[in-house]
Amino acid sequence: MHETFTKSMARNIYYGGAAFFVLVFLGLTFDTTHTLPKRDNRANLTETVALGKKVWENNNCIGCHTLLGEGAYFAPELGNVYKRFGNSTEAIKAFIKSRPENGVPGRRSMPQFHLTDQELEGIAQFLKYSSEINTANWPPNIQG
Amino acid sequence: MQYLSQKVAKPYFVAAIGLFAGQILFGLIMGIQYLVGDFLFPAIPFNVARMVHTNLLIVWLLFGFMGASYYLVPEEAERELESPLLAKILFWVFLIAGALTVVGYLAVPYASLAKLTGNDVLPTMGREFLEQPTITKVGIVVVALGFLYNVGLTILKGRKTVINLVLLTGLAGLAVLFLFSFYNPDNLVLDKFYWWWVVHLWVEGVWELILGSILAFVLIKVTGVDREIIEKWLYVIIAMALITGIIGTGHHYFWIGTPEYWQWLGSVFSAMEPLPFFAMTVFAFNMVNRRRREHPNQAATLWALGTSVMAFLGAGVWGFLHTLAPVNYYTHGTQITAAHGHMAFYGAYVMIVLTIISYAMPMLRGQTAANSRRSQVLEMWSFWLMTVSMVFITLFLTGAGILQVYLQRYSAQPLPFMVVQEQISLFYWLRLIAGLVFTIGLGAYIASFFVGRTEPEAVAMKSVPVTA
């Protein structure tokens, strides 16, 4: 780099640029926080849904599945599984309940989690709630 | 090696390499599970193998960053480390906490681990990369604080070089941003929003400061180029990293319920994120071309150049590939993401840790500057085996990803996920083969520490090309 561009100029760009964009980012975070109630379906965030999120986390479902496109790529997207299963929480519960203990021979397998009825209801309601978040029309189609 | 306390870096590097081997073993297990779905089921379900793979990766990179700091901070500060004893204690604390966590993942179902460690008191588990029990997370924070105290005091009481200050900023940022892993609201959108403050602001923010400063340190050492020039480059690189990367977080806020202006902000700023990586490549090659000396450790120079190229390819090129919102709409959460994740992590952070290990280990093991010729030749073989096979892993996953996007999301008759996975399995076979070659490369890398020990050290060639 040329002599006219000195180290202290570079340093000032670093400090100034970083500080400026940290502030912009915080401002945008503030605005996002205020816009979210219109998009994040918090009206339906019931205690059952909160329990469902805990079941989701305590069983590490994210280690095989994506949820709104984030997670692992081994098993189907679940952000819209409620819709894929014909808007049925019962179908979700039945699927989770029916996983064989020793997997499906030769096929990618999902564990049998032995969830209680309450936990099953929670996870199903949590997936319903997730499917109603305004995700700007993602995923492109029902297959997730 | 100029200061005795630099020696504490050695166990950190040894542990890093050991955990690296563990990471790859679990990568191979998953590679098989992608094809033989019930392989090791239900003993090691896929999600468990994945946690072990990614968490070992992060932990060994952290061991590498800490080892790098203990090695280079005293030399830059021109004084001994504040407390070598603390560094040794924290090493064992971190290693045992890490080992216990991995044993926990493998020994009991995840739900039992959550219960056992009282996850309900402060639920932080079950989120990608942040699967560790809450007490492990607390342990990480304690180790990080002790570590920052140790290197921080060393730096502040000693010569304050740009490299040391940038490194310290990066490490402090790493620790501070990790605190967001303790914030886990019931609201899924908020949870995801702040999850990225750990994940994105790490790899596309503060970790780039760590990467840049380690690279700058090694380049000063192996090229002998004037510190002023190197420091100016370092400032330019990290300025570009933060100016683009902070708002660039928006490339994760397209489809998770966040406002739609992020599609513009995220696309525009993250599209500029390749710039700092490109600058790093130009920087590394420029400095090596302008070198004032021939360093006998050619393997270290190769790693330094390699990391700059591979980070640009993995983060810059493969990142750009899917970072514009209209593209990401189709590629979000597919094998394209996995392709990018692999090459970016390998190119930027795996390779920079292997760079500093390559540079420092000979001295830590009592050589004056470099390993024997024979050892270096084997190390350079391992460089090519691992790097080329990672390129192939990336290419095969990209192939899988393109087909997946087409069949599942783009064609007129979108097919279900599981059907598509069946149809693209050829690419997963190829990925597995490339993964086996990677493992051979890793074996060669480890072997390079043991061969040629009795042979004389490599010496630098005399001629110094004075080009540029």
Ligand code: HEM
């Ligand atoms: C140093 C080398 C490696 C690095 C840095 C690395 C890094 C990673 C990272 C960051 C992820 C998470 C990806 C994401 O969320 O997008 C991951 C997942 C994975 N890795 Fe690796 N990995 C390496 C080697 C391997 C090898 C050799 C294999 C197998 C042959 C492998 C197989 C996998 C698989 C199957 C996943 C899970 C992908 C999914 O979620 O479906 N990795 N790895």
Ligand code: HEM
């Ligand atoms: C060394 C630096 C980088 C590393 C280690 C890295 C690693 C990763 C990983 C592991 C993921 C997957 C996260 C998940 O599991 O959901 C990811 C996602 C992503 N990265 Fe990077 N990355 C880096 C730099 C970049 C850059 C410079 C860009 C843009 C130019 C970029 C663009 C993206 C995008 C758009 C996604 C989201 C993919 C999706 O929608 O599924 N990354 N990155």
Ligand SMILES: [Fe+2]
């Ligand atoms: Fe990112």
